Amino acid sequence: MDGSIRIEEGFAATGGLVHDHNGGWIIGFCRYLGNCTVIKISIQTDSLKAVNAIQEGFSRNSNSALIRRIHQILKMVKQWKIQRILREENTIANSLIKM
Template identity: 40%
Template sequence: MHPLASSNRIAWADTSSGCFSIKSAYRMIKERLWNLRVEAWNLPWKEERLRCGIGSDARCSICGHELEDVIHAIRDCGTAKDVRQLSRVNSVEAERWIQLRIDETVKINTGCPAAGGAVRENNGKWIIGYNRRLGACSIIETELWDILDGVLLVQERHYHKILEQTDNIKVIEAINDSLSKCSNSAIIRRIAQLLQKVESWSLDYIPGEENIEADCIAKFAFGRGKGLHLFETSFESF
């Protein structure tokens, strides 16, 4: 890890200061309880009532689809698709924007994680792919290493506008939060330092089914040794 990032610090995740409090613990537990007044809980509740035969209507109030489950609300509904499309950088306006898609995977029989990514120009032209097999670490830590590798590779090639895309919402939240407060994670602090040197960047959510290329590159790391591996030609040629 870069010396300027220093070491990790133990912190309570549910307060901005990192200090534990009874109030924050109570709030955290309460947020995980079902509450029909909260739309996020209302969706699975409507679906479950219909499945048990005690409800008659679970249609989407926006598009009229017969079953509005969580997947439909965030992925399949036409309005959700429109919102995702608007959140992405327009390729016509994004001159010299580089698209960095990342993903992580875990080998079931060993629990060993790996990370991979694909870097393309905004017109889809291949720049470079990469993967890395890691030791024992969490899914979020794996994805953070993935982002760090990708940002370093892009900067080494003197690109200054980066559109990063991942299907891990927690990673997006962690990095965005680090911009307003100092993170307790050394790797997040290092990523934040690098992004401050970039002219423009965006970190967006992408559904897993649209991120298959990065997922395949990550899985390919299991057949290789540890360390960072680069792919100068498109992964489609393998």
């Protein structure tokens, strides 16, 4: 399951899927949630470089517009965490990128 929100407007949506033991799609869903307030953000990536760039950017200014935008968003919420996960555990995100 995953979700998305436009923080400035508060529009939120979620979606998810169920797959079998081979990774085959069984059923999926998506739903508009309406106006929401973000309380906590969890970022998962298989890129150690991305984790370091986001964490180090808070101690100094980043040259990356994307990292600066991520920091702007994270400053709007009370709690956030970033976690590096193994590429093998990130199969759904990898398959979506390859579509």
